Amino acid sequence: xLSPIDRLCFYNTCxxxxxxxxxxxxxxxxxxxPQYSIATFVWLLAATTGVPVANxxxxxxxxxxxxxxxxxxxxxxxxxxxxENQPVNAGQALxxxxxxxxxxxxxxHFNANIxxxxxxxxxxxxxxxGVRFNNKPAIPDAPSTQINQAFVSFKSQGAAxxxxxxxxxxxxxxxxxxxxxxxxxxxxxxAQASYALGLNTQLAYHYxxxxxxxxxxxxxKALVPADSNYTAQQGLRPLSALGEHLLSGHIFxxxxxxxxxxxxxxxxxxxNNKTVNALNHNTVNINYxxxxxxxxxxxxxxxxxxxQARNQVKGIGYYQLKGTLGLxxxxxxxxxxxxxxxxxxxxxxxxxxxxxxxxxxxxxLSTPQGGLNDDVVHVGFRKxxxxxxxxxxxxxxxxxxxxxxxxxxELNITLNYRPSKALQLAFxxxxxxxxxxNTGFSPRVKRAFLTATxxx
Numbered sequence: 001x002l003s004p005i006d007r008l009c010f011y012n013t014c015x016x017x018x019x020x021x022x023x024x025x026x027x028x029x030x031x032x033x034p035q036y037s038i039a040t041f042v043w044l045l046a047a048t049t050g051v052p053v054a055n056x057x058x059x060x061x062x063x064x065x066x067x068x069x070x071x072x073x074x075x076x077x078x079x080x081x082x083x084e085n086q087p088v089n090a091g092q093a094l095x096x097x098x099x100x101x102x103x104x105x106x107x108x109h110f111n112a113n114i115x116x117x118x119x120x121x122x123x124x125x126x127x128x129x130g131v132r133f134n135n136k137p138a139i140p141d142a143p144s145t146q147i148n149q150a151f152v153s154f155k156s157q158g159a160a161x162x163x164x165x166x167x168x169x170x171x172x173x174x175x176x177x178x179x180x181x182x183x184x185x186x187x188x189x190x191a192q193a194s195y196a197l198g199l200n201t202q203l204a205y206h207y208x209x210x211x212x213x214x215x216x217x218x219x220x221k222a223l224v225p226a227d228s229n230y231t232a233q234q235g236l237r238p239l240s241a242l243g244e245h246l247l248s249g250h251i252f253x254x255x256x257x258x259x260x261x262x263x264x265x266x267x268x269x270x271x272n273n274k275t276v277n278a279l280n281h282n283t284v285n286i287n288y289x290x291x292x293x294x295x296x297x298x299x300x301x302x303x304x305x306x307x308q309a310r311n312q313v314k315g316i317g318y319y320q321l322k323g324t325l326g327l328x329x330x331x332x333x334x335x336x337x338x339x340x341x342x343x344x345x346x347x348x349x350x351x352x353x354x355x356x357x358x359x360x361x362x363x364x365l366s367t368p369q370g371g372l373n374d375d376v377v378h379v380g381f382r383k384x385x386x387x388x389x390x391x392x393x394x395x396x397x398x399x400x401x402x403x404x405x406x407x408x409x410e411l412n413i414t415l416n417y418r419p420s421k422a423l424q425l426a427f428x429x430x431x432x433x434x435x436x437x438n439t440g441f442s443p444r445v446k447r448a449f450l451t452a453t454x455x456x
Contacts, residue, residue: 001270001319003013003194008254008263012227014449016224018272019161019342020152025164026325028430030451031290033135034187037044039252040408047211051377052136053290058344060189061084062208063400065076065103065337066102066103066105067101067103067104068100068102068103068104068215069098069100069455070098070099070101070103070456071098071099071101071453071454071455071456072096072098072099072339072449072453072454072455073096073097073183073452073453073454074091074092074093074094074095074096074097074451074452075094075096075141075145075183075449075450075451075452076092076093076449076450077092077093077094077095077127077139077141077327077447077448077449077450078090078091078092078446078447078448078449079091079092079127079137079138079139079144079445079448080137080199080445080446080447081443081444081446082444082446083139083443083444084442084444087169087435088137089136089137090136090137091126091127091128091136091138092123092126092127092139093123093126093127093129093137093139093141094122094123095119095120095121095122095123095124095139095141095183096119096121097117097118097119097141097183097184098117098118099115099116099117099148100115101113101114101222102114102115102116102147107377108114108277109154109155109156110153110154110327110357111152111153111154111155112151112152113149113150113151113152113153113164113166114149114150115148115149116145116146116147116148116149117144117146117147117148117183117184118144119141119143119144119145119183119184120143121139121141121142121143122257125162126268127128127139129141129142129143129215130142130214130215130216130219130241130243131143131215131216131218131219131230131243132226132227133223133227133229133230134227134228134385135228138183140184140214140215141182141183141184142184142215142216142218142219143216144184144218144449145215146186146216147165147218148165148185149165149166149167149186149187150164150165151163151164151165151166152164152192154203158195158197159192159196160193160194160195161192161193161194162190162191162192163190163191163192164189164190165187165188165189165190165212166187166190166282167180167186167187168188168190168206168208168251168452169187169188169190169251170206170251170267171265171267171287172287172302172316172354173252173332173353174304174320174349174352174353174357175267175269175283175285175351175354175389176206176208176251176267176269176350176352177351177353177355177356178350178353179214179352179353180353181353181356181360183357184215184216185214185228185443186211186212186214186351186353187209187211188208188210188212188247188373189209189210189212189402190206190208190209191206191233192204192207193205194204194205194253194425196343200255200256200257200258201252201255202253202255203248203253203254203258204252204253204254204255205251205252205253206249206251206253207247207250207251208246208247209246209248209249209251209393210244210247211244211245211246211247211351212243212244213241213242213243213245215241215243215321215416216243217243217244218379219237219241219243219244220237220242220243221236222235222237222239223236223237224325225233234402235340238444239275239276240366242275243369244254244398244439245273245274245275245276245279246273246274247271247272247273247275248271248272248274249269249270249271249272249275249321250269251267251268251270252266252267252272252453253265253266253268254266260363261290261291261292262288262289262290263287263288263289264286264288264289265285265286265287265288265289265387266284266285266287267283267284267285267287268282268284268285269283269352270281270282271283273350279348279350280310280311281310281350281381282308282309283294283306283307283308283309284306284307284312285304285305285306285318286304286305287302287303287304287305287452288301288302288303288304289301289303290302291350296327296328297326297327298325298326298327299323299325300322300323300324300325300326300333301322301323301432302320302321302322302323302326303319303320303321303322304318304319304320305319306318306319306347308347308348310345310348313342313343313345314343315342315347316340316341316342316347317338317340317342318338318339318340318346318347319336319337319338319385320335320336320337320338321336321337322334322335322336324399326380326395327330329381329382329383330379330380330381330425331375331376331378331379331380331381331382332377332378332379332380333377333380333425334376334377334378335374335375335376335377335378336373336374336375337357337373337374337376338370338371338372338373338374339365339367339371339372339373339398340371340398340399341369341371341398341399342369344373345365345373346357346368346369346370346371347367347371348366349367349369357374357410358372358374358393358395359374359391359393359395359410359430359432359448360412360428360430360447361412361430361431361445361446362447363395363410363432363433363434363445364395364406368397368407370372370397370398370399371397371398371399372396372407373395373396373397373398374421375393375395375396376391376392376393376394377391377392378390378391379391385417385418385419386415386416386417387415387416388413388414388415388416389412389413389414390413390414391411391412392409392410392411392412393409393410393412393425394406394409395407395408395410401448402445403427406435407434407435408432408433408434408435409432409433410430410431410432410433411430411431412428412429412430413426413427413429413430414426414428414429415428415430421456422454423452423453423454424452424453425450425451425452425453426449426450426451426453427448427449427450427451428443428447428448428451429446429447429448429449430442430446430447430448430450431445431446432444432445432446
């Protein structure tokens with residue numbers, strides 16, 4: 001039985017979620033116009049702070065403790081794509097996400113977790129978002145109101161388990177991740193269990209049967225006549241843009257750390273995508289990570305080796321090598337990532353956090369048929385509340401025929417500033433120059449994102 005205070009916490013959370021749902025109706029959407037967004041946020045914050053709040057990191061909380069947190073993330077984005085001597089196709093968007101996290105501890109080892117999201121965007125005629133298509137560049141921050149996560153978890157000594165709709169963040173998210181840069185992050189219907197063997201080794205198993213993708217819950221099977229691709233797609237949304245993919249996936253994960261500096265990880269993923277059969281794959285990956293301070297120097301080594309089977313083709317290769325040297329807040333890193341190909345079948349990672357890899361101009365979200373090599377030089381600096389990174393990418397084909405055709409070059413700039421514990425500002429800029437296509441033109445892509453996150 002819940003105590004009166006716990007019932008108040010739960011009822012208040014339910015009322016907030018119902019309020020979010022009603023805001024989808026036109027009479028209430030006015031509350032989320034730019035001039036009213038701050039007032040709406042203050043109202044929600046006031047409602048939330050009326051609930052007794054416990055520190056989520058307090059390991060000594062009572063079995064009936066609850067924790068409620070409201071956060072706001074706003075983003076302005078500008079994208080443009082053009083070819084030499086041709087008109088610029090530009091898009092822009094302004095979006096925000098209100099997120100309410102509610103956690104409740106019950107019994108002695110169980111927690112209930114619910115995350116409510118309300119996402120809205122402006123300048124909708126200036127961009128496509130995966131739900132709407134209007135021949136403008138895609139910025140996948142589609143409006144929605146939804147339960148982003150809802151799961152029950154268990155933890156006791158070295159054992160842990162959870163079941164429900166939840167994020168999966170495995171290793172560096174190259175193979176399984178949340179794509180959390182976007183407002184509507186990727187989640188899964190998942191059941192998982194893990195067990196720690198001593199202090200340095202952990203074994204885990206995950207079963208997934210549905211992926212909720214970044215295009216959001218409103219990206220159903222049918223397009224509307226106003227969509228620019230309605231006729232070409234015969235009224236059906238492209239499978240790659242659907243908001244949900246039905247899966248049957250088994251993922252095994254083992255991690256061990258030796259001498260505090262060497263970490264080995266093995267991940268085996270057997271994914272049957274029932275919505276898009278072309279994305280079926282069986283992948284086995286081994287990661288190694290080393291990091292140790294040596295006086296003023298901080299060397300770091302990351303390496304990965306994987307093999308994949310898909311479309312009845314076995315032995316499609318992957319590797320990643322990265323070496324980093326740090327000194328007094330500065331970092332220099334050299335990296336190569338190779339996604340191989342075999343019998344014109346490339347290595348793929350459709351469930352990973354794709355925006356974080358191969359440059360955030362997002363030109364290689366799908367691996368080219370000839371595979372891909374990404375050679376990168378990273379230079380970074382961090383001091384107190386400020387950090388900056390510059391990365392130069394050089395993309396070539398990874399064809400086994402011996403050719404290494406240039407696919408493009410990209411410059412990425414990232415700036416982060418945290419003026420306070422509750423507020424974080426981030427700026428990202430990407431400039432991609434492609435190799436000449438069959439018309440003799442080089443495509444150019446520019447992207448800029450300004451993001452503010454407030455978590456009181």
